[in-house]
Amino acid sequence: DIVMTQSPDSLAVSLGERATINCKSSQSVLSSSNNKNYLAWYQQKPGQPPKLLIYWASTRESGVPDRFSGSGSGTDFTLTIRSLRAEDVAVYYCQHYYSAPLTFGGGTKVEI
C-alpha cells in the first residue's frame, strides 16, 4: 500500500500570506504510460464533506480560486495557498489514486 505523509500537521498563517503544505508518497504515483501524477488535494471544513481542489497534482478543479496551486512529481508534492483568506481555514488532505487501496495523508490544519 502507498503511504501518504503530510507535513506539517498544522500551520498558522497571517491573512494575505502564503501557506505551503507538503505531501510525500511512499512510492511514485507518476504513471509512465501517460506521464501523469495520480495525486489529488482536498479541502475539508468542519461539518462538511471534502471538496476537490486539485487533481493530476496540478490541475485546478473548476471553480477553485487560482490562489490554490499544486506542484510536484513522483513522490513529493506541494499545495500552495497564495494570499490566504479567512475562508481558507480548513483541513487539507492529499490523496493518491494510483492503485487500490487509495490512501489519504493525515491532513494539515490551516489556521489564521
Next chain:
Amino acid sequence: EVQVVESGGGLVQPGGSLRLSCAASGFTFSNYWMTWVRQAPGKGLEWVANINHDGSDKNYVDSVKGRFTISRDNAENSVYLHMNTLRAEDTAVYYCGAAVGWIFDYWGQGTLVTVSS
C-alpha cells in the same frame, strides 16, 4: 443540480450489521465510479471501498475485506455499503462519493455509524 445523499447510519452493537445507501442525481450515474470514504470522530479521511460503472470491479481497504460489500443499482442511481460484523473501530461518518476515474468530484454530507453496546 448534483445531489448525493447518504442514509442508513445509526447505532449498532458490535458484531451487528448495517446497510448504508447513497442516492445520486444531477449527473450520469452510470458513468461514474462510486466510492465510500469514512472519517472517525476527530480523525482524518479513510477510503473504504469503490465500485466501477457496472459493478464488475470492486476494491476494498484491507480492514473491511470480508466484512463489507459495496454494490450499486444503476436503474435506481444508488450505491450501497453492506456492513457486517461491525467493530467499534468502524464508528465514523461515512461519505459517499462519485468519481471520474478515481478522482472524487461529488460528495454527500455523510451518515454517522456508531458501533457501541
